[in-house]
Amino acid sequence: MILLHLKNILASRAFLAIFVSLLAISLSITYVASEPRPEMHFFSISTLGKNMMTENYYPRNNATIYVGDNLNWHISVYNNMGEAEYVAVRIKLLNTTQSIPDDILQIPSSEQHILEFKHTVMNDSTWTTPLRWSVIDTEEHGDYVVIRSLEINGIKIDNLDVRSLDGQDFRMVIELWRYDPETGSFAFAWNTGLEDRSAWNQIWFDLR
Amino acid sequence: MYDFGLLAITGLLFIANNGSTDNNLFHTSADLALKTIHGAESEGADVSELVKNFNEALNLIDQAEKSKFDTCRSYEDCSQQAITILVTITNDGHVLKEQAKEIYALHRFVSFSIYAPVTAFTTSVIGHLFLRAWKANQAKRFLQMEIKEKLK
Numbered sequence: 133m134i135l136l137h138l139k140n141i142l143a144s145r146a147f148l149a150i151f152v153s154l155l156a157i158s159l160s161i162t163y164v165a166s167e168p169r170p171e172m173h174f175f176s177i178s179t180l181g182k183n184m185m186t187e188n189y190y191p192r193n194n195a196t197i198y199v200g201d202n203l204n205w206h207i208s209v210y211n212n213m214g215e216a217e218y219v220a221v222r223i224k225l226l227n228t229t230q231s232i233p234d235d236i237l238q239i240p241s242s243e244q245h246i247l248e249f250k251h252t253v254m255n256d257s258t259w260t261t262p263l264r265w266s267v268i269d270t271e272e273h274g275d276y277v278v279i280r281s282l283e284i285n286g287i288k289i290d291n292l293d294v295r296s297l298d299g300q301d302f303r304m305v306i307e308l309w310r311y312d313p314e315t316g317s318f319a320f321a322w323n324t325g326l327e328d329r330s331a332w333n334q335i336w337f338d339l340r
Numbered sequence: 341m342y343d344f345g346l347l348a349i350t351g352l353l354f355i356a357n358n359g360s361t362d363n364n365l366f367h368t369s370a371d372l373a374l375k376t377i378h379g380a381e382s383e384g385a386d387v388s389e390l391v392k393n394f395n396e397a398l399n400l401i402d403q404a405e406k407s408k409f410d411t412c413r414s415y416e417d418c419s420q421q422a423i424t425i426l427v428t429i430t431n432d433g434h435v436l437k438e439q440a441k442e443i444y445a446l447h448r449f450v451s452f453s454i455y456a457p458v459t460a461f462t463t464s465v466i467g468h469l470f471l472r473a474w475k476a477n478q479a480k481r482f483l484q485m486e487i488k489e490k491l492k
Contacts, residue, residue, distance in 0.1 A: 147468045155460035
Protein backbone atom coordinates (compact mmCIF):
# COMPACT_ATOMS: atom_id res chain seq x y z
CA MET A 133 0.00 0.00 0.00
CA ILE A 134 2.74 2.43 1.03
CA LEU A 135 4.92 1.32 -1.88
CA LEU A 136 2.06 1.87 -4.28
CA HIS A 137 1.48 5.28 -2.78
CA LEU A 138 5.16 6.10 -3.13
CA LYS A 139 5.20 4.86 -6.70
CA ASN A 140 2.30 7.16 -7.51
CA ILE A 141 4.15 10.07 -5.95
CA LEU A 142 7.37 9.36 -7.84
CA ALA A 143 5.53 9.08 -11.12
CA SER A 144 3.79 12.41 -10.74
CA ARG A 145 4.99 15.45 -12.66
CA ALA A 146 4.61 17.70 -9.62
CA PHE A 147 7.02 15.52 -7.66
CA LEU A 148 9.53 15.54 -10.51
CA ALA A 149 9.34 19.34 -10.78
CA ILE A 150 9.84 19.77 -7.02
CA PHE A 151 12.70 17.26 -6.95
CA VAL A 152 14.58 18.82 -9.88
CA SER A 153 14.24 22.31 -8.32
CA LEU A 154 15.34 21.17 -4.87
CA LEU A 155 18.22 19.15 -6.30
CA ALA A 156 19.47 22.24 -8.12
CA ILE A 157 19.15 24.31 -4.94
CA SER A 158 20.89 21.74 -2.70
CA LEU A 159 23.72 21.23 -5.21
CA SER A 160 24.22 24.99 -5.37
CA ILE A 161 24.27 25.25 -1.57
CA THR A 162 26.75 22.36 -1.35
CA TYR A 163 29.00 24.01 -3.93
CA VAL A 164 28.92 27.42 -2.24
CA ALA A 165 29.52 25.85 1.19
CA SER A 166 32.51 23.86 -0.07
CA GLU A 167 34.25 26.86 -1.64
CA PRO A 168 36.58 28.92 0.53
CA ARG A 169 35.16 32.31 1.42
CA PRO A 170 37.22 35.41 0.69
CA GLU A 171 38.47 36.89 3.96
CA MET A 172 40.34 39.96 5.02
CA HIS A 173 43.81 38.77 5.99
CA PHE A 174 45.59 40.50 8.82
CA PHE A 175 47.97 40.25 11.74
CA SER A 176 47.72 42.13 14.96
CA ILE A 177 50.29 42.68 17.65
CA SER A 178 49.68 44.00 21.12
CA THR A 179 51.89 44.67 24.06
CA LEU A 180 50.26 43.86 27.36
CA GLY A 181 51.21 44.72 30.88
CA LYS A 182 51.86 42.62 33.95
CA ASN A 183 48.37 41.11 34.17
CA MET A 184 47.98 40.51 30.43
CA MET A 185 45.94 43.70 30.18
CA THR A 186 46.67 47.03 28.57
CA GLU A 187 47.68 48.46 31.94
CA ASN A 188 50.34 48.00 34.63
CA TYR A 189 53.25 48.45 32.27
CA TYR A 190 55.43 50.17 34.84
CA PRO A 191 56.36 49.27 38.42
CA ARG A 192 54.96 52.58 39.65
CA ASN A 193 51.93 54.53 38.54
CA ASN A 194 53.88 56.53 36.00
CA ALA A 195 56.17 55.92 33.04
CA THR A 196 59.34 56.53 35.02
CA ILE A 197 61.52 53.52 35.67
CA TYR A 198 64.79 53.10 37.51
CA VAL A 199 67.88 51.08 36.71
CA GLY A 200 67.24 47.54 37.94
CA ASP A 201 63.43 47.78 37.86
CA ASN A 202 61.82 44.64 36.49
CA LEU A 203 59.15 45.20 33.87
CA ASN A 204 56.83 42.31 33.03
CA TRP A 205 55.19 42.73 29.67
CA HIS A 206 53.64 40.29 27.24
CA ILE A 207 53.64 40.40 23.48
CA SER A 208 50.60 38.95 21.82
CA VAL A 209 50.42 38.19 18.09
CA TYR A 210 47.17 37.24 16.40
CA ASN A 211 47.33 35.58 12.98
CA ASN A 212 44.39 35.80 10.62
CA MET A 213 46.36 35.45 7.41
CA GLY A 214 44.55 32.30 6.27
CA GLU A 215 47.46 29.97 6.99
CA ALA A 216 50.14 29.26 9.58
CA GLU A 217 52.66 32.08 9.61
CA TYR A 218 56.31 32.10 10.63
CA VAL A 219 56.83 35.43 12.34
CA ALA A 220 59.59 37.36 14.04
CA VAL A 221 58.97 39.90 16.77
CA ARG A 222 61.81 42.40 16.79
CA ILE A 223 62.49 44.54 19.82
CA LYS A 224 64.13 47.92 19.28
CA LEU A 225 65.20 50.42 21.88
CA LEU A 226 64.92 53.97 20.58
CA ASN A 227 65.01 57.52 21.78
CA THR A 228 62.72 60.29 20.62
CA THR A 229 64.82 61.29 17.61
CA GLN A 230 65.41 57.84 16.14
CA SER A 231 63.14 56.72 13.32
CA ILE A 232 60.06 54.66 14.08
CA PRO A 233 58.21 52.47 11.54
CA ASP A 234 56.33 54.33 8.83
CA ASP A 235 52.67 53.34 8.58
CA ILE A 236 52.21 55.04 5.23
CA LEU A 237 55.25 53.70 3.41
CA GLN A 238 55.13 50.46 5.42
CA ILE A 239 58.80 50.53 6.29
CA PRO A 240 60.33 49.48 9.61
CA SER A 241 62.46 51.59 11.90
CA SER A 242 65.93 51.85 10.41
CA GLU A 243 67.48 51.01 13.78
CA GLN A 244 68.91 47.58 14.51
CA HIS A 245 66.82 45.29 16.73
CA ILE A 246 68.27 44.29 20.07
CA LEU A 247 66.38 41.03 20.36
CA GLU A 248 64.19 38.87 18.18
CA PHE A 249 61.64 36.15 18.94
CA LYS A 250 60.67 33.75 16.18
CA HIS A 251 57.60 31.59 16.22
CA THR A 252 55.09 29.95 13.91
CA VAL A 253 51.51 30.95 14.65
CA MET A 254 48.59 28.84 13.46
CA ASN A 255 45.87 30.54 11.48
CA ASP A 256 43.19 32.20 13.61
CA SER A 257 45.19 31.82 16.77
CA THR A 258 47.16 33.96 19.16
CA TRP A 259 50.71 33.51 20.37
CA THR A 260 51.71 35.24 23.57
CA THR A 261 55.27 35.47 24.79
CA PRO A 262 56.59 37.17 27.93
CA LEU A 263 58.88 40.16 27.72
CA ARG A 264 60.58 40.56 31.08
CA TRP A 265 63.15 43.26 30.93
CA SER A 266 65.17 45.70 32.96
CA VAL A 267 67.79 48.34 32.38
CA ILE A 268 70.97 47.14 34.02
CA ASP A 269 73.59 49.66 33.01
CA THR A 270 73.52 53.34 32.13
CA GLU A 271 75.98 56.17 31.74
CA GLU A 272 75.53 59.88 32.11
CA HIS A 273 77.06 62.15 29.49
CA GLY A 274 76.32 65.71 30.53
CA ASP A 275 72.56 66.05 30.47
CA TYR A 276 72.15 62.82 28.57
CA VAL A 277 71.41 59.40 29.99
CA VAL A 278 72.82 56.61 27.86
CA ILE A 279 71.43 53.08 28.14
CA ARG A 280 74.37 50.69 27.85
CA SER A 281 72.92 47.38 28.85
CA LEU A 282 69.55 45.66 29.16
CA GLU A 283 68.42 42.27 30.27
CA ILE A 284 65.50 40.76 28.38
CA ASN A 285 64.09 37.36 29.37
CA GLY A 286 67.33 36.53 31.12
CA ILE A 287 69.50 37.49 28.16
CA LYS A 288 71.96 40.28 28.73
CA ILE A 289 72.22 42.74 25.86
CA ASP A 290 75.37 44.83 26.03
CA ASN A 291 77.02 47.49 23.90
CA LEU A 292 73.90 49.58 23.53
CA ASP A 293 74.19 53.28 22.87
CA VAL A 294 70.74 54.83 23.13
CA ARG A 295 70.80 58.26 24.68
CA SER A 296 68.16 60.71 25.72
CA LEU A 297 68.14 64.16 27.29
CA ASP A 298 67.57 63.83 31.06
CA GLY A 299 66.56 60.20 30.48
CA GLN A 300 63.24 61.35 29.05
CA ASP A 301 61.26 59.68 26.27
CA PHE A 302 62.96 56.42 25.60
CA ARG A 303 60.76 53.94 23.83
CA MET A 304 60.58 50.24 23.28
CA VAL A 305 59.43 49.55 19.73
CA ILE A 306 58.05 46.11 18.95
CA GLU A 307 57.82 45.24 15.28
CA LEU A 308 56.13 42.24 13.72
CA TRP A 309 57.91 40.70 10.74
CA ARG A 310 56.46 37.94 8.58
CA TYR A 311 58.50 35.28 6.83
CA ASP A 312 57.90 35.44 3.09
CA PRO A 313 58.47 31.98 1.56
CA GLU A 314 58.77 33.56 -1.89
CA THR A 315 61.81 35.63 -0.98
CA GLY A 316 63.06 33.36 1.80
CA SER A 317 63.37 36.26 4.24
CA PHE A 318 61.39 38.18 6.81
CA ALA A 319 59.41 41.18 5.59
CA PHE A 320 57.96 44.00 7.64
CA ALA A 321 54.89 44.55 5.47
CA TRP A 322 52.50 42.07 3.91
CA ASN A 323 49.72 42.25 1.40
CA THR A 324 46.18 41.77 2.63
CA GLY A 325 44.85 41.25 -0.85
CA LEU A 326 43.85 44.91 -1.06
CA GLU A 327 46.80 46.82 0.33
CA ASP A 328 50.12 46.56 2.15
CA ARG A 329 49.97 46.50 5.93
CA SER A 330 52.34 46.26 8.86
CA ALA A 331 51.99 45.97 12.62
CA TRP A 332 54.05 47.45 15.41
CA ASN A 333 53.76 48.92 18.90
CA GLN A 334 55.73 51.34 20.98
CA ILE A 335 55.79 52.04 24.70
CA TRP A 336 57.46 55.11 26.10
CA PHE A 337 59.40 55.33 29.34
CA ASP A 338 61.55 57.76 31.23
CA LEU A 339 64.69 56.57 32.99
CA ARG A 340 66.04 57.82 36.28
CA MET B 341 51.50 11.51 -5.77
CA TYR B 342 54.20 12.63 -3.28
CA ASP B 343 56.76 15.27 -4.11
CA PHE B 344 59.65 12.81 -4.19
CA GLY B 345 61.99 15.39 -5.73
CA LEU B 346 61.55 17.68 -2.77
CA LEU B 347 61.99 14.84 -0.31
CA ALA B 348 65.11 13.63 -2.09
CA ILE B 349 66.65 17.13 -1.99
CA THR B 350 65.86 17.44 1.71
CA GLY B 351 67.31 14.02 2.42
CA LEU B 352 70.47 14.69 0.42
CA LEU B 353 70.94 18.05 2.09
CA PHE B 354 70.60 16.40 5.44
CA ILE B 355 73.02 13.58 4.64
CA ALA B 356 75.56 15.87 2.95
CA ASN B 357 75.61 18.28 5.87
CA ASN B 358 75.29 15.80 8.70
CA GLY B 359 77.61 16.91 11.44
CA SER B 360 78.13 20.38 10.07
CA THR B 361 76.77 23.54 11.66
CA ASP B 362 75.84 25.21 8.40
CA ASN B 363 73.24 27.86 9.05
CA ASN B 364 72.09 27.73 5.42
CA LEU B 365 71.02 24.15 5.85
CA PHE B 366 68.72 25.17 8.66
CA HIS B 367 67.22 27.94 6.53
CA THR B 368 66.76 25.63 3.53
CA SER B 369 65.17 22.95 5.70
CA ALA B 370 62.96 25.49 7.46
CA ASP B 371 61.89 26.93 4.12
CA LEU B 372 60.96 23.51 2.77
CA ALA B 373 59.17 22.56 5.98
CA LEU B 374 57.18 25.79 5.98
CA LYS B 375 56.19 25.38 2.34
CA THR B 376 55.08 21.83 3.10
CA ILE B 377 53.01 23.04 6.06
CA HIS B 378 51.34 25.64 3.84
CA GLY B 379 50.73 23.04 1.13
CA ALA B 380 49.12 20.61 3.57
CA GLU B 381 47.09 23.40 5.17
CA SER B 382 45.76 24.59 1.81
CA GLU B 383 44.40 21.09 1.25
CA GLY B 384 42.59 21.32 4.57
CA ALA B 385 44.94 19.18 6.68
CA ASP B 386 45.26 19.76 10.41
CA VAL B 387 48.81 21.06 10.66
CA SER B 388 48.83 21.83 14.37
CA GLU B 389 51.27 19.01 15.13
CA LEU B 390 53.59 20.14 12.32
CA VAL B 391 53.49 23.73 13.57
CA LYS B 392 54.24 22.53 17.10
CA ASN B 393 57.26 20.61 15.81
CA PHE B 394 58.37 23.58 13.70
CA ASN B 395 58.35 25.73 16.83
CA GLU B 396 60.35 23.08 18.63
CA ALA B 397 62.97 23.31 15.86
CA LEU B 398 62.97 27.12 16.18
CA ASN B 399 63.47 26.77 19.90
CA LEU B 400 66.48 24.49 19.34
CA ILE B 401 68.02 26.97 16.91
CA ASP B 402 67.36 29.77 19.38
CA GLN B 403 69.22 27.81 22.06
CA ALA B 404 72.10 27.28 19.63
CA GLU B 405 72.29 30.95 18.65
CA LYS B 406 72.09 32.23 22.21
CA SER B 407 74.26 29.44 23.63
CA LYS B 408 71.60 28.80 26.27
CA PHE B 409 71.22 25.04 26.19
CA ASP B 410 68.13 23.57 27.83
CA THR B 411 67.01 20.69 25.63
CA CYS B 412 70.21 20.16 23.64
CA ARG B 413 73.88 20.04 24.53
CA SER B 414 75.83 22.16 22.08
CA TYR B 415 75.47 24.30 18.96
CA GLU B 416 76.02 21.27 16.72
CA ASP B 417 73.65 19.09 18.70
CA CYS B 418 70.90 21.76 18.66
CA SER B 419 71.33 22.37 14.90
CA GLN B 420 71.25 18.68 14.07
CA GLN B 421 68.18 18.06 16.20
CA ALA B 422 66.43 21.06 14.62
CA ILE B 423 67.24 19.92 11.08
CA THR B 424 66.08 16.37 11.83
CA ILE B 425 62.75 17.78 13.05
CA LEU B 426 62.41 19.97 9.96
CA VAL B 427 63.10 17.06 7.60
CA THR B 428 60.49 15.00 9.46
CA ILE B 429 58.00 17.87 9.13
CA THR B 430 58.65 17.97 5.37
CA ASN B 431 58.05 14.25 5.05
CA ASP B 432 55.00 14.16 7.33
CA GLY B 433 53.60 17.27 5.65
CA HIS B 434 53.57 15.56 2.28
CA VAL B 435 51.77 12.54 3.71
CA LEU B 436 49.24 14.79 5.46
CA LYS B 437 48.70 16.76 2.26
CA GLU B 438 47.93 13.62 0.27
CA GLN B 439 45.61 12.34 3.00
CA ALA B 440 43.82 15.68 3.16
CA LYS B 441 43.44 15.68 -0.64
CA GLU B 442 41.85 12.22 -0.54
CA ILE B 443 39.56 13.18 2.34
CA TYR B 444 38.53 16.37 0.55
CA ALA B 445 37.81 14.49 -2.68
CA LEU B 446 35.76 11.88 -0.80
CA HIS B 447 33.93 14.58 1.12
CA ARG B 448 33.08 16.40 -2.11
CA PHE B 449 31.94 13.18 -3.75
CA VAL B 450 29.72 12.26 -0.80
CA SER B 451 28.33 15.81 -0.57
CA PHE B 452 27.49 16.10 -4.26
CA SER B 453 26.42 12.56 -5.05
CA ILE B 454 24.79 11.46 -1.80
CA TYR B 455 23.93 14.25 0.63
CA ALA B 456 22.54 16.73 -1.89
CA PRO B 457 20.36 14.24 -3.86
CA VAL B 458 19.12 12.47 -0.69
CA THR B 459 18.23 15.81 0.92
CA ALA B 460 16.49 16.95 -2.27
CA PHE B 461 14.61 13.64 -2.59
CA THR B 462 13.47 13.52 1.04
CA THR B 463 12.38 17.16 0.97
CA SER B 464 10.56 16.57 -2.32
CA VAL B 465 8.63 13.56 -0.98
CA ILE B 466 7.65 15.43 2.17
CA GLY B 467 6.79 18.54 0.16
CA HIS B 468 4.77 16.54 -2.28
CA LEU B 469 2.85 14.80 0.51
CA PHE B 470 2.11 18.16 2.09
CA LEU B 471 0.99 19.50 -1.28
CA ARG B 472 -1.34 16.54 -1.77
CA ALA B 473 -2.73 16.85 1.73
CA TRP B 474 -3.30 20.56 1.24
CA LYS B 475 -5.01 19.99 -2.10
CA ALA B 476 -7.21 17.23 -0.63
CA ASN B 477 -8.10 19.54 2.24
CA GLN B 478 -8.97 22.34 -0.18
CA ALA B 479 -11.15 19.97 -2.24
CA LYS B 480 -12.85 18.70 0.92
CA ARG B 481 -13.58 22.23 2.07
CA PHE B 482 -14.95 23.10 -1.35
CA LEU B 483 -17.21 20.06 -1.39
CA GLN B 484 -18.50 20.82 2.09
CA MET B 485 -19.35 24.37 1.24
CA GLU B 486 -22.98 25.39 1.66
CA ILE B 487 -24.74 28.20 -0.07
CA LYS B 488 -26.47 30.38 2.43
CA GLU B 489 -28.77 33.22 1.75
CA LYS B 490 -27.74 36.43 3.30
CA LEU B 491 -30.56 37.97 5.24
CA LYS B 492 -31.01 41.66 5.06
